[in-house]
Amino acid sequence: MQNFYEIDYKFATNDSYANQEQVDGLLDNYSTTHSPSRKDLLDDIKANFPVYTDQTGKVRILGSERALKIMNQITDHKTDKQLSLKDLTQIDFKLIPPSTNYEMYFVEDGQNAQTSYNAKDTFLDNYSLAKHANYLLQNNKKQNLLNDLNDLQQTVNLSDKQATYRFIDINRTHYLRAIVSNRYKFYDNQIALYMAISIISKYSVEHKQDFILKSMTVTDSKLYAYFLEKSPIKLNKNLTIQTGLVLSNSELGDGSASFKVCYTIQDKSNNRVVGLTDQIANINHGNNPLSIEKDFKNLQLFEEQRRDIIQAVRKVQWTKKLTRDDLDTISYLISHMQAPLPKQLKAKMAKCIDPNKLLGKSYTLMMLFNKFNSFIQNEDPNIQLIMEARISRWLSRFVK
Structure with missing residues (x-):
């Protein structure tokens, strides 16, 4: 299904640098809308990922000011609840036309809810039912599936097993967008972007190189952000290259956030090629901030990969007439x-x-x-x- 919300940001020449307060706001705003139990995680992130600024208090990433404002425009209403199978009542499965896929409907705490994204299959996977359920649903045997779930609700150990159910309220509809284990550390989009800015601001200061937040796509669950060095490097009289990092993150528990080295090659006719190399660091949602901080030392490889990329693209026959x-x-x-x-x-x-x-x-x-x-x-x-x-x-x- 499509995202409930999606906002795209593209860098414009008059976009400016964010300051320390605006970057800190990513975590501060997050802490006011989510469970206080995450305060320790946020404190650890601030301790392990300081933000580096210049003498005027600016983070040397052009476009970061407007990008952060756009990030705050995602005004969806997200809630996380600790639930178990016994907390769900009136479970049902219905087709969503014109799709041939089923979604799950249920009631929790007196509120009607339905699944979105891959939450139905994640729920069923928790009870080793996903493949079996899809077979039953596609063969008009829904009642068999409901009977199986009812039996599970009568099984104490399985019925009491808790997980974090991630909801979002859209147009008065209560959607279950993901179910994650209690090991999940909730490095949501705001937190992932904060950590990215911290890492890049440190590199910027150490290498005296400003960056541009070239583009960003943020949805109710996903984040993609491209950071490129501000000053292009001449490959020859016709070509330039900008190297940088791209961050991708998900709030749905379907993988870690990752940093990969990216580059943009451009000629004088404004022809552009964007390339991407291997992952050099990630944010594993099961890890604590200290272990992530150690993993991010791999970003030292960025300078090495940057040199390798520049050397490699010089060898490409960019201007050769195609045969x-x-x-x-x-x-x-x-x-x-x-x-x-x-x-x-x-x-x-x-x-x-x-x-x-x-x-x-x-x-x-x-x-x-x-x-x-x-x-x-x-x-x-x-x-x-x-x-x-x-x-x-x-x-x-x-x-x-």
């Missing part, structure tokens, strides 16, 4: 793209390499990958990350 062999190579790479990549994206990319349109013209690798980039930027952020990593691997086929 039939080049087009055959790219055609092969596109044809072997697998799910979850959309078929429409694959079709658009394949259409771009029509030999009848490209051969005999001054069409370069940079121009073609810029065209690919224009398609990729319109995709879901997860697809963008997958394709940007793939683009990086493809470029190794076109070195001098």
